Amino acid sequence: MMSYRNVLLYLLQPLCLLLVSVNAKSTEFVVVVNKSNTINALSKREVIDIYMGRYLTFPDGETSKPLDLPAQSALKNDFYLQLVNKDEQKINAYWARLLFSGRAKPPTPSTSVKDALNKIAASQFAIGYIPQSQVTDAVKVVYTFDKN
Amino acid sequence: MIKISQALYVRVALSIAIVAIVVTLVSSTLSYYSGFKEKKNTNYLLVQQLAQTMGKTAAIAAYLNDRELSQEIINGLLSNDLVQGASLEGEANAKGEMELFIASGSTNKKNEAVLIKLIHPFIEGSFIGVLAIYPDDKFIEQQAQSSLIKEFLLMLIQSIVIAFFVSLVVRKWLTQPIQNLTDSFATIDPTNPETMTMLEFKQGKRDEISRLTHGINALMHELKLTISNEQSLRKKTQELEAKFRLIFEQASAGICLLDDNNIITTFNPAFKHYFTVPGEEELSTLHFPALLNNVDELQSLLADIRCDKNPPQATLDIECKVGHKTIWLHCLFVRLTEQRETKRNAHQEHLVEVILHDVTERAEREFQTRFEADHDPLTDLLNRRAGEKRLKKALRECVKHNQHLVLMMIDLDKFKPINDTYGHEAGDKVLIEIAHRFKKRFNQETDICIRLGGDEFIVARQVNTYSKATTREQSIALLNELQQDIYISQNKTCAVGASIGIAVGPNDGEELLELMINGDKMLYHVKETGRGQIAFYDEFKK
Numbered sequence: 001m002m003s004y005r006n007v008l009l010y011l012l013q014p015l016c017l018l019l020v021s022v023n024a025k026s027t028e029f030v031v032v033v034n035k036s037n038t039i040n041a042l043s044k045r046e047v048i049d050i051y052m053g054r055y056l057t058f059p060d061g062e063t064s065k066p067l068d069l070p071a072q073s074a075l076k077n078d079f080y081l082q083l084v085n086k087d088e089q090k091i092n093a094y095w096a097r098l099l100f101s102g103r104a105k106p107p108t109p110s111t112s113v114k115d116a117l118n119k120i121a122a123s124q125f126a127i128g129y130i131p132q133s134q135v136t137d138a139v140k141v142v143y144t145f146d147k148n
Numbered sequence: 149m150i151k152i153s154q155a156l157y158v159r160v161a162l163s164i165a166i167v168a169i170v171v172t173l174v175s176s177t178l179s180y181y182s183g184f185k186e187k188k189n190t191n192y193l194l195v196q197q198l199a200q201t202m203g204k205t206a207a208i209a210a211y212l213n214d215r216e217l218s219q220e221i222i223n224g225l226l227s228n229d230l231v232q233g234a235s236l237e238g239e240a241n242a243k244g245e246m247e248l249f250i251a252s253g254s255t256n257k258k259n260e261a262v263l264i265k266l267i268h269p270f271i272e273g274s275f276i277g278v279l280a281i282y283p284d285d286k287f288i289e290q291q292a293q294s295s296l297i298k299e300f301l302l303m304l305i306q307s308i309v310i311a312f313f314v315s316l317v318v319r320k321w322l323t324q325p326i327q328n329l330t331d332s333f334a335t336i337d338p339t340n341p342e343t344m345t346m347l348e349f350k351q352g353k354r355d356e357i358s359r360l361t362h363g364i365n366a367l368m369h370e371l372k373l374t375i376s377n378e379q380s381l382r383k384k385t386q387e388l389e390a391k392f393r394l395i396f397e398q399a400s401a402g403i404c405l406l407d408d409n410n411i412i413t414t415f416n417p418a419f420k421h422y423f424t425v426p427g428e429e430e431l432s433t434l435h436f437p438a439l440l441n442n443v444d445e446l447q448s449l450l451a452d453i454r455c456d457k458n459p460p461q462a463t464l465d466i467e468c469k470v471g472h473k474t475i476w477l478h479c480l481f482v483r484l485t486e487q488r489e490t491k492r493n494a495h496q497e498h499l500v501e502v503i504l505h506d507v508t509e510r511a512e513r514e515f516q517t518r519f520e521a522d523h524d525p526l527t528d529l530l531n532r533r534a535g536e537k538r539l540k541k542a543l544r545e546c547v548k549h550n551q552h553l554v555l556m557m558i559d560l561d562k563f564k565p566i567n568d569t570y571g572h573e574a575g576d577k578v579l580i581e582i583a584h585r586f587k588k589r590f591n592q593e594t595d596i597c598i599r600l601g602g603d604e605f606i607v608a609r610q611v612n613t614y615s616k617a618t619t620r621e622q623s624i625a626l627l628n629e630l631q632q633d634i635y636i637s638q639n640k641t642c643a644v645g646a647s648i649g650i651a652v653g654p655n656d657g658e659e660l661l662e663l664m665i666n667g668d669k670m671l672y673h674v675k676e677t678g679r680g681q682i683a684f685y686d687e688f689k690k
Contacts, residue, residue: 048270054212084270094269097208104212 027078028132032117032139034124038062042142048084050127052094053104058127066107067116067128075113079129082145157323161315168307176300184292188285191230192262195283198228199264203279207266210238210248210277218250225281226253232284238277248277255282325357329364336368344372401505402477405484408498410436410450422506425471436502440468440477453483454498460485465507476511479504524599526576527583535598535606540660542596542610543653552614553653556623557667560603560630561645561679574636578644579603581634589626603644606667614652616684623648623682631680647674651685 031047033039039058042050049055050064058064069076077088086094095106110116113130120126121138128139135141153159202221209217218236225234233253255261261280268274332347346365396403402419404412412434423431423439433439437446446466452458460483468475484499522534530538539555546553560582567575582605586597590607598606607626627648633641649670657663670683677683 045271052211052270086270094208097205098212098214098217103214103216 027075029075029079029082029129029145030132030135030141031127031129031143032120032135033127033142034120034122035138035140036124037140037142039142040140044083044143047143051083051107053098053106056104063125064127065123065125067119067126068107068109069113069116069129070111071109075131155323156326157315157319160318161311164314165307165311168311169304172300172303172307176296176303179299180292180296183295184289187288187292188283191283191288195230195262195281198225198230199262199279199281203264203266204269206236206264206279207269207276210236210266210279211269213238213248215248215250218248219252221279222250222252229287230284231281232286233282235280236277237280239275253282255280260285321355322357329357329361333364338375344368344375401503404436404502406436406450406500406502408454410447410500412436413499419504422475422477422504423468423470440466442466450481450500453481453500465511475506475508477504478507478510527579527599529583529586529597529599529605532598532600535596535600536660538596539598539606539608539664542608543658543660543663546610547654547658552611552655553608553663554611554614554619555606555608555651555653555663555667556626557649557651557664557671558605558607558630559647559671559675560605561647561675563603563644566636566642566644570636570640570642574640574642577636578634578642582630582644585626585629589629606664614655619650619652620682620684623650627680627682645680647671647679648682649674649685650682656685 031042037058038060039062042059046059050058051066056064069079071092072088080086080088080091084091098104110119110128113134116128116130117134117136117139120128127142130139132144202225205217206221208214209221222234222236225231231253233251233255235251235255236248237250238248261282264279264281265275266277266279268276329347335343336345337343347361347368396416399416399418402416402422404415404419407413412431415431420431431439437443437450440446446464449462449464453460453462462481464479464481466477466479468477480503482501482503484501522530524531529535539553543553545551560578563575563578566578579599583597583599586605586607590597590609594610596606596608598608600606627646630646631643633643635641649667649672651657651663651667651670653660653663656666666685670685670688673688674681674683
């Protein structure tokens with residue numbers, strides 16, 4: 001039996017999502033790496049390949065260790081929407097599918113943007129995404145999402 | 149050859165079964181091929197759907213170049229019965245090397261494979277590999293075959309059941325009644341109308357067999373009546389025929405039928421008996437007139453009788469020579485008209501029936517009577533009445549044909565004394581002898597010899613040309629002969645003389661009476677002037 005509240009929730013959910021996505025569009029992400037990393041720029045495709053587990057290395061052959069922002073955060077959701085046009089749930093389903101068979105592994109989660117920045121600063125192989133507004137000198141921006 | 153029962157219901161059932169089996173075979177074959185194709189298409193679609201469902205995972209596997217995942221996908225596909233083989237291949241990289249190629253099962257029939265292009269999971273419109281699935285034709289075929297066999301068996305069972313029940317129905321409704329009909333029909337013997345009884349049939353039924361039975365019964369009823377009538381009629385006819393035959397064959401009169409050419413077509417034993425001498429089997433000729441003496445007369449008579457305007461009957465007494473005997477037959481000719489054929493035949497054949505019987509005895513008696521009436525019983529010469537009749541006729545003919553009739557009136561001389569002396573018997577003998585001498589000298593057919601009475605005679609002769617000299621010679625010769633001796637008994641003779649007065653018609657008289665009187669005159673003249681002489685009337689006149 002569906003209660004009145006549940007019905008209301010079902011009706012509201014798409015609306016919330018819409019609001020989130022509108023919000024996300026406004027967030028501009030940049031992909032950053034350790035300063036010592038030789039890579040100066042990445043294409044969107046290369047970013048996708050790294051984040052979706054196709055390659056475990058940077059294009060130059062160096063090992064890559066991608067970082068995720070905290071799960072179920074608006075930022076993570078926004079990032080994946082902008083990157084591959086899929087929300088976090090779909091990304092999770094993708095990884096779940098590969099959990100038992102694949103050698104690909106999902107990016108390592110970080111607790112916050114700050115944590116992510118720290119980790120990137122500390123590891124030569126790390127790669128992460130942060131809102132453009134929070135970029136610091138400790139990291140190197142290799143990809144910026146087009147505003148379009 | 150297999151012996152097949154002649155019974156209809158078996159044959160009907162067999163033919164239905166055979167047709168059903170043939171139809172089943174054909175339809176099964178057709179449905180097999182169409183079903184096989186359909187199944188193949190269905191399976192292809194199923195395989196396609198299967199491929200579609202696996203497409204996404206396969207795309208991910210291809211994207212990640214993940215062999216384990218790929219192998220898992222392929223194995224998963226292969227576990228399906230419909231799939232014979234499957235392969236997954238990734239896109240060649242920039243170096244031209246294929247980074248991923250996983251294949252399992254038989255993958256050689258490239259053209260039948262279901263190919264799914266794998267789309268990049270994250271970048272739209274970018275292909276990263278191909279998933280190929282090969283449908284299992286053998287499996288499909290097996291499925292189609294098993295369904296075909298099932299279908300075929302079902303139809304076969306259906307056909308056999310239908311054939312069986314059709315045969316039952318045919319037997320119950322058709323064969324059995326026909327058999328009954330045939331059996332009851334077999335008891336009927338057409339030659340014996342008594343067996344022509346009604347055939348059994350169920351009252352109130354209106355099906356074809358009942359109607360047929362009904363019709364047969366009606367026909368048989370009519371036939372029975374007809375045959376019975378015919379038989380009684382035939383019996384009557386036979387009786388009648390026997391009677392007629394009896395009449396015809398036992399008749400004492402000869403009966404025969406003549407066709408148009410006077411040929412005898414039928415004759416009875418009596419007829420044959422008349423015209424054959426004993427010991428002879430066949431008639432001498434079948435041409436009727438030829439059997440009798442006067443052929444021409446008969447033929448004209450027969451022609452007359454056939455003519456419609458003449459009376460249809462005629463009688464004739466005919467003389468006929470059979471062997472050495474001459475018989476007289478009284479013949480009755482009757483024109484027969486076949487009444488039945490009058491309307492049919494324009495040319496009508498007139499048969500003539502001849503009924504004849506032997507009248508020889510009667511004819512002879514008649515002849516005798518007439519002879520006796522016309523002749524003097526003593527001398528057999530014509531008597532006065534008949535003689536005068538003949539003379540009258542002869543004189544008429546002479547006048548008509550410019551002939552002459554020489555008439556001699558003869559009177560015997562010295563006859564009365566013989567009668568008185570020797571008696572009447574002697575006188576009769578003399579008269580008979582005299583008559584005999586007349587007959588010897590004259591032709592009885594053409595000349596006329598008459599005994600007028602007593603000792604008076606007339607002898608007359610018709611001549612074409614009269615010669616007095618010849619007549620004189622003849623009369624003198626006659627006179628001389630008459631004067632010869634006459635035996636009145638064994639050793640007694642006597643002699644008579646004669647006086648002759650001659651008158652020649654029509655010169656000496658155109659009427660007989662006149663002629664006879666003139667002759668008589670001359671006779672008396674001779675008697676008065678000395679007897680034993682002749683005298684011509686023309687001389688006396690002068």
